[in-house]
Amino acid sequence: MRRHTAFAPEPYRLHDGRELIVRPIRPDDAAELQALAGRLSAHALRLRFFSPITAARLAALERGHFFPHLAEVDFKERGAWVAHVPGEAAIRAVGRYQRQSDPAEAEIAFVVEEPFQGQGVCTELLHHLAAYANTLGIYRLIAVVLAENIGMIEVLRQSGYPYRMVGEGEVDRLTLDIASPAKD
Numbered sequence: 001m002r003r004h005t006a007f008a009p010e011p012y013r014l015h016d017g018r019e020l021i022v023r024p025i026r027p028d029d030a031a032e033l034q035a036l037a038g039r040l041s042a043h044a045l046r047l048r049f050f051s052p053i054t055a056a057r058l059a060a061l062e063r064g065h066f067f068p069h070l071a072e073v074d075f076k077e078r079g080a081w082v083a084h085v086p087g088e089a090a091i092r093a094v095g096r097y098q099r100q101s102d103p104a105e106a107e108i109a110f111v112v113e114e115p116f117q118g119q120g121v122c123t124e125l126l127h128h129l130a131a132y133a134n135t136l137g138i139y140r141l142i143a144v145v146l147a148e149n150i151g152m153i154e155v156l157r158q159s160g161y162p163y164r165m166v167g168e169g170e171v172d173r174l175t176l177d178i179a180s181p182a183k184d
């Protein structure tokens with residue numbers, strides 16, 4: 001498992017040979033986050049935003065009205081990493097964490113634009129988040145995922161971190177233990 005430098009932009013080679021740059025989010029990414037929301041399918045938006053979202057907010061997201069504040073992070077209580085093609089502004093994937101009331105825990109969420117799915121991008125973002133979270137004293141990453149979201153569940157199960165998975169009705173709660181490096 002290669003080591004991830006917490007804050008430096010890093011190239012990531014997709015399974016099919018394309019390249020992305022993975023870097024921490026910046027406030028001026030807000031417009032590109034909105035553009036990304038406009039390119040995502042309704043299905044992807046529902047999988048990503050199912051829990052806190054109302055029908056009106058989902059409809060707004062489907063029209064590409066994202067939440068600019070999602071680019072505003074302090075990299076302590078919450079932070080995010082994004083991925084883009086070298087030389088392009090368009091953001092193709094986002095992974096974020098939000099620290100919980102137990103400061104050793106953070107909730108995580110991801111979205112990868114469809115043409116870049118199945119290429120290991122989410123897994124790469126997860127490792128960046130985990131490496132950085134560890135430096136903040138965060139040792140457990142929690143994902144609350146729709147039980148039907150096999151893709152996200154498999155990413156987490158195959159991440160190499162020990163995990164617990166608890167079913168809570170229509171959602172599953174997966175807790176990754178990131179205190180030690182992930183196993184290959």
Ligand SMILES: CC(C)(COP(=O)(O)OP(=O)(O)OC[C@H]1O[C@@H](n2cnc3c(N)ncnc32)[C@H](O)[C@@H]1OP(=O)(O)O)[C@@H](O)C(=O)NCCC(=O)NCCS
Nearest residue numbers: 047109110111112117118119120121122123151152154155
């Ligand atoms: C879930 C999601 C983030 C996964 O992103 P991704 O970049 O395609 O995932 P990865 O390529 O890193 O997948 C890693 C492994 O998980 C498994 N996996 C990923 N998607 C899968 C799927 N749909 N079905 C089965 N296994 C899957 C594969 O085993 C894959 O390993 P491989 O590359 O060796 O085949 C992406 O599909 C997405 O954006 N979905 C919509 C939004 C969403 O569901 N967000 C999660 C809410 S927290």
